Amino acid sequence: MTTHGTDLPVAPVPPAARERLAKVADALIPAGAGLPSAAQAGVHAELLDQVARARPDLIPPLLEALEALGADLDLASVERLAADAPRLHEAITLVVAGAYLMSPRVTASLKYSIQKAKIVDPREITTIVAEGLLDQVIERGPRYRLPPDAPSEHGS
Amino acid sequence: MRDDCDVLIVGAGPSGAVAAQEFARAGMRVICLEQGDWPDYSRARAGHADFELVSRKHWNWNPNERRAAGDYRVDDTESDISALMYNGVGGSTVMYAAQWERFLPSDFRVRTLDGVGDDWPISYWDLEPYYDEVERQFAVSGLGGNPALPPMTPPPLPPVPLNKVGRRGAEALNKLGWHWWPGTNAIATADYGPLHACTQLTACPFGCPTGSKGSADRTHWQALSKGQVRLVVRATVDQVLLDDRGRASGVTYLDENGARHAIHAGVVVLCANALGTPRILLNSADGAGIANSSGMVGRRLMMHPFGNAIGIFDEDLESWRGPLGQYLHSLEFYETDRSRGFVRGAKWNLIPSGAPLSMMLTGTWGDESVWGSSFTRLLRERLGHSVIWGVICEDLPDPDNRVTLDGELGEQDVPGVRIRYRTSDNTRAMMAWHLDRVSEVLDAMGAKQKILNPIMQGIGWHLIGTTVMGENPDGTVVDPYGECHDVPNLFVFDSSVFPTSSGVNPAATIAANALRCARALVARRRDVAVAS
Numbered sequence: 093m094t095t096h097g098t099d100l101p102v103a104p105v106p107p108a109a110r111e112r113l114a115k116v117a118d119a120l121i122p123a124g125a126g127l128p129s130a131a132q133a134g135v136h137a138e139l140l141d142q143v144a145r146a147r148p149d150l151i152p153p154l155l156e157a158l159e160a161l162g163a164d165l166d167l168a169s170v171e172r173l174a175a176d177a178p179r180l181h182e183a184i185t186l187v188v189a190g191a192y193l194m195s196p197r198v199t200a201s202l203k204y205s206i207q208k209a210k211i212v213d214p215r216e217i218t219t220i221v222a223e224g225l226l227d228q229v230i231e232r233g234p235r236y237r238l239p240p241d242a243p244s245e246h247g248s
Numbered sequence: 249m250r251d252d253c254d255v256l257i258v259g260a261g262p263s264g265a266v267a268a269q270e271f272a273r274a275g276m277r278v279i280c281l282e283q284g285d286w287p288d289y290s291r292a293r294a295g296h297a298d299f300e301l302v303s304r305k306h307w308n309w310n311p312n313e314r315r316a317a318g319d320y321r322v323d324d325t326e327s328d329i330s331a332l333m334y335n336g337v338g339g340s341t342v343m344y345a346a347q348w349e350r351f352l353p354s355d356f357r358v359r360t361l362d363g364v365g366d367d368w369p370i371s372y373w374d375l376e377p378y379y380d381e382v383e384r385q386f387a388v389s390g391l392g393g394n395p396a397l398p399p400m401t402p403p404p405l406p407p408v409p410l411n412k413v414g415r416r417g418a419e420a421l422n423k424l425g426w427h428w429w430p431g432t433n434a435i436a437t438a439d440y441g442p443l444h445a446c447t448q449l450t451a452c453p454f455g456c457p458t459g460s461k462g463s464a465d466r467t468h469w470q471a472l473s474k475g476q477v478r479l480v481v482r483a484t485v486d487q488v489l490l491d492d493r494g495r496a497s498g499v500t501y502l503d504e505n506g507a508r509h510a511i512h513a514g515v516v517v518l519c520a521n522a523l524g525t526p527r528i529l530l531n532s533a534d535g536a537g538i539a540n541s542s543g544m545v546g547r548r549l550m551m552h553p554f555g556n557a558i559g560i561f562d563e564d565l566e567s568w569r570g571p572l573g574q575y576l577h578s579l580e581f582y583e584t585d586r587s588r589g590f591v592r593g594a595k596w597n598l599i600p601s602g603a604p605l606s607m608m609l610t611g612t613w614g615d616e617s618v619w620g621s622s623f624t625r626l627l628r629e630r631l632g633h634s635v636i637w638g639v640i641c642e643d644l645p646d647p648d649n650r651v652t653l654d655g656e657l658g659e660q661d662v663p664g665v666r667i668r669y670r671t672s673d674n675t676r677a678m679m680a681w682h683l684d685r686v687s688e689v690l691d692a693m694g695a696k697q698k699i700l701n702p703i704m705q706g707i708g709w710h711l712i713g714t715t716v717m718g719e720n721p722d723g724t725v726v727d728p729y730g731e732c733h734d735v736p737n738l739f740v741f742d743s744s745v746f747p748t749s750s751g752v753n754p755a756a757t758i759a760a761n762a763l764r765c766a767r768a769l770v771a772r773r774r775d776v777a778v779a780s
Contacts, residue, residue: 125624146298147305167620185619186304186609193604194297202631204568204604206297209447209458209534212571214437217391218408225418228378228425235396235427239357243373246353246398 103151105144110136111157117188127201130192139191147190153183184235253478254773256499256513257419258485258528261339262755263742263762264519266382270766272476275716279511281483281501282441284336287465287556292455295436295447297400299754300605303454309343310706313337317482317504317619321664322523323654329551329708331523333695335420337473337481338465340463340709341755345452346434346461346599347574348388349752350379350397350760354583355741358644358748362584362591364674365644365748369718369728369763374401378760378767379690384761386462387440392433396579412565413635414575416634417598418501420692421578431574431597434462434755442466443582450602452572483509483532487532488516488738491777496738497779499528502533502660514778515737517730519762521745522711524547526651527665529715535653535663539732544725545650545715548645549747552710553671555679555702558577558601558613559695580620581685582751590677592642595752597688601634614699635693637686640710641678641703642751643671651714671703710754717745736777741765 105113117130126192133139144151157180174181192198199206220226238246255271257264260282271278291306309332311319318335334343352373353646354513358365380401392402407430410418414431421428435452436443446460457468473479482504489510491497498512518525526546532538539545582593601607607630608618617627654664679702690698717740718724721733730739741762743754750757769776 120619121623122621124621125625127387127624127627142298143301146293146301149305150301170619187303189608190298190301190605191621193300193608199297202604202628202632203564206295206299208569209295209449210569212409212437212446212448214389214406214409214445217406220410220418220430225415225422226429228422229427229429230393230395232425232427233395234398234763235579235583236352237354237361239353239358239360239371241360241371242353247375 096121096171103148103150105140105155106146109155109158111138112165113140116158116161116184119165119167120185120188121192127198130188133192133195133198135188135191139194143187143191150187151185154164154187156180157184170178201206251319252498252512253277254513255515255517256511257517257519257675258499259339259519259521259524259742260337260464260469260479261519261521261742262341262464262759264339265472266385266518266759266762267517267741267766268472268477269468270763270770274471274770276770278477279513280477280479281485281499282318282337282479283479283484284316284420285481286337287342287455289455289457292451292457294449294451294454294457300518300603306514307343307454309453318484320662321654323664325665327667327669328705329553329669330706331551331667331708331711332509333523333711334522337469337479340461341402341463342455342465343453344709345572345574347753348386348390348432348756349577350385351750351752351757352582353749357749358592368747372398375757375764377762378680378763379756382756382759382763386434386467387436387443388434388462389397389437391430394429396427396429396582398759403432405440407431408433408435408437408571408573408575410575410581411570413567413570413600414598416565416693417635417689420689426578426580428576428578429638432594433571433573435571435573435756436460436462442470446571448571449628450568450570450572450600482659484662485528486620488528488538490533490538490735493780494735495777495779496735502662504677506660517739519742521742522714523651523665523667525740525742525744526714527653527663531663539725539734539738540732542721542723542725544723546715547650548716549649549651549667549669549674549703550643550712551669551708552749553641553643553675553703554681554707555639555683555704556612556638557690558699559690559693560629560634560697561694562633562696564646566632567600567634568603568632572599572602574599581682581721584687588681590674591682591750592644592678594639594641594678594682596682597638599636601630601636601637604631607631607634610630612699612701612704613670637680637689639679640687640751640753641675641682642749643675645713645748646672654729676703712743712746712749712754715740715744718746718747729768737779739765739769
């Protein structure tokens with residue numbers, strides 16, 4: 093399987109771990125502001141598979157974090173993890189947020205086109221100059237200091 | 249000159265690239281040893297859904313976290329700032345933001361003008377023709393006529409667009425009556441040599457997938473390595489060899505399998521950055537060190553303390569798009585005004601805030617927790633609606649800020665380095681004052697929320713000063729042309745030689761000074777004393 097982030101093989105994520113992840117993910121990112129919750133977006137399903145392909149190194153600490161959370165799959169437990177096991181907290185929050193922001197449903201709602209390419213228009217500067225946006229900057233004159241040994245043509 | 253090659257260069261970053269091209273054009277036999285490998289642009293994923301996840305691993309700025317081929321251990325536990333770098337063909341230009349700034353005339357005369365630091369043994373005007381040349385080599389885009397700099401040849405390409413973010417910043421600075429100018433960047437705004445026009449993916453510091461950024465792997469090494477120069481990757485130089493008369497005779501290096509090799513050369517040029525170059529010098533002579541009769545190798549480390557000011561707006565500014573890169577810069581308060589309570593100054597630059605993950609997971613977007621019901625609200629507020637002003641402060645040389653060898657052997661049994669760096673009272677006062685002014689700019693821009701981050705621990709891109717150049721062998725390591733006072737055919741061409749740091753990005757000056765030094769070496773190559 094092709095990966096882009098590391099050379100590690102992609103580890104499978106068992107269904108039980110996915111179920112636990114769905115609960116934690118919804119605690120971290122509940123629905124709101126016109127956006128779906130993390131589980132509604134599929135963070136524990138197809139999006140998790142995409143994360144695993146991109147960053148297989150994140151899966152072992154994710155599984156470790158899910159186990160460390162024990163029975164309480166709520167926000168307070170995740171916050172405790174930040175203090176007790178920051179490496180695991182970093183992994184689970186990166187997986188959840190990273191997967192969520194890969195969701196086409198989420199990015200469409202945000203009108204974020206995953207950084208769609210748009211070639212620069214080098215003619216824009218002509219407009220800026222023609223509008224006079226730089227006029228007052230130019231009118232103020234030089235802003236730099238000349239050292240005493242500057243060449244005479246520069247005013248020393 | 250003779251031996252396996254006329255010139256052996258250590259390090260394939262911008263200074264090594266510029267020098268190698270100059271030597272090759274003069275017909276010299278050149279070998280370059282690079283401890284890392286070619287950048288793997290198949291992992292430059294901008295434009296794909298997994299862009300930010302992959303970037304956080306493969307394009308991580310900190311070598312201690314990235315741990316790719318060529319990365320060595322940097323112990324920064326005694327440093328206020330972490331050292332960032334890219335070890336590979338192209339050096340840190342592979343991951344720089346490509347903000348291209350010439351030093352100002354006053355930067356070369358800090359002692360004369362402000363009574364601090366040291367004057368450079370060269371002036372702005374000594375470097376000026378070399379700035380012109382390297383700006384063509386690195387596909388620099390910008391607009392001539394900037395009143396913050398002396399009159400100069402305009403860059404070869406027009407500037408990147410201002411877009412909504414840059415326009416709003418420019419209008420605010422006009423309202424305040426403060427300087428700004430369209431950004432100068434090593435970013436192609438049209439197809440140029442091997443480069444393609446920028447596609448505005450906010451990917452500059454994460455491996456440019458378009459091939460728009462003027463990184464030395466693309467601007468220099470792709471062509472040079474096809475014939476004129478022998479480039480050896482995954483070759484970690486551990487020592488410069490000296491003959492019995494104290495002249496450099498070559499280097500030893502370890503290949504990727506740990507096998508040790510020696511290469512003999514007429515001249516050795518170190519271009520390994522301000523951590524890597526002192527690392528090699530201090531580790532040579534089996535750890536006794538060379539070229540260090542002054543005791544200054546590794547000292548005077550400067551790292552450009554960096555802060556930023558984030559502004560969040562009601563309006564959609566499409567700030568996930570753009571070059572990164574700078575839309576514009578301001579040098580309004582760059583020159584010294586002692587009434588501010590400090591000497592020297594800082595540069596400001598305006599950039600888009602980019603992709604969403606970075607603004608939801610870093611600790612630089614304020615104290616409010618992003619998790620729970622806050623997440624979706626903050627995501628909507630920030631993505632596309634935010635801008636970032638960067639502030640680069642000049643830090644002055646301090647002999648106690650230094651690079652030493654790590655006591656433990658690192659990758660391939662070559663020691664890593666330990667850095668000790670403390671910010672000064674002058675720097676802290678400078679940063680606080682400048683952030684207050686940038687905060688005023690954000691007000692003038694109409695920001696509904698401002699987040700100010702002074703002196704960010706994780707941003708030490710600009711490594712400077714650890715083999716200082718000067719005329720006096722008692723207090724400096726190399727002469728004004730980069731030749732070691734103690735070892736006549738051993739040179740340093742990277743930013744290690746800078747006597748002071750300026751308050752702007754150093755890549756332009758690194759390249760220009762390397763070209764100046766390389767050309768001087770070519771001119772007197774028949775007079776250089778080589779090893780017996």
